[in-house]
Amino acid sequence: MEIDERYIRKIIHIDMDAFYASVEQLDNPELRGKPIAVGGSRERGVVAAASYEAREFGVKSAMPSSQAYQRCRHLIFVKPRFERYKEISQQIRAIFYDYTDLVEPLSLDEAYLDVTTNKREIPSATLIASEIRERIKNETGLNASAGISINKFLAKVASDINKPNGQKLIPPNEALDFMEKLSIDEFYGVGAKTAERMKRMGIHSGSDLKAKSLQWLVKQFGKSGLHYFNIxxxxxxxxxxxxxxxxxxxxxxxxxxxLYDLNDIDYQLKNVTQKVASRTADLKAKGKTVTLKLKYSDFTIQTRSRSDNHFISEEVDILSVARSLLNEQPLEQSIRLIGVTLSNLEKKSRGSGVQLTLKF
Structure with a gap:
């Protein structure tokens, strides 16, 4: 069985290697070759990124900093510098746009590129990926990995295979066989809980998944069942x-x-709101809904939201709503984390791209 050519495009997924940590090691030679964690501290917080030296000890992103320190006693904690990461991310994206306008950023450190047709008229997506990775290294000093395949799902899976500083091609004629052998744990978009549930149902690989009917998958997994059937x-x-x-x-x-003191809480609320307003201005966006997130000392999380009929974007307006939400009811205990989000954003038009033929 062959894949219908209507669903074949030349997609590259570029993923920077340990991006935040690599930037810190790039800018500070004393950190090179050492286990570092960006974010948090020995006592509290969460690891935003870990260098490969830290990963050897089991330190991972999203891990509580205290747990990371327990795993690696000589772990070096570094404060994040998001403006610096954003600066380098913009340099990297500028390289992408030299090849195609069909670039879909997922975050500061990864993006999908459709190079089915491209500005350089290079017929091979593999060569484009190699050239992009080489340019990223030469122009920023950082390493990137890449996955190349017929769709976003497979390109994303492929980019993890030869990390760090490598790339992997899954060509059309190997795609179905590759997916049948793929462990269900490695299916992008299948979370840990869903994977465990699938295993209890006897689904351990793509081959097992493929054996299930569309009707059965939809009954078990709802709308996701159709996605699993197709992918x-x-x-x-x-x-x-x-x-x-x-x-x-x-x-x-x-x-x-x-934080116990209301003045301290208000001061930090203002700092967080400033960041939201700054990011809103950068994106030239507006929103109608403000959400306040509070994490208490016992790690319980509470969110409070309010929507208005008109769009807002200025710091003073966002802060006014956030303060109102904060004072809506007495705080249950001391505050460990404050978050502010602006949502229900003003809609803008999306571009569309044209995909043509193949040859990887």
Missing amino acids: VRGIQKSEVKPNRIRKSIGAERTFEKD
């Missing part, structure tokens, strides 16, 4: 979206010490 057959209709509609703009901060 294991090499069908993904989702195109690279160069102007993805952002659903929210937010910022949050975890504090070194829990």
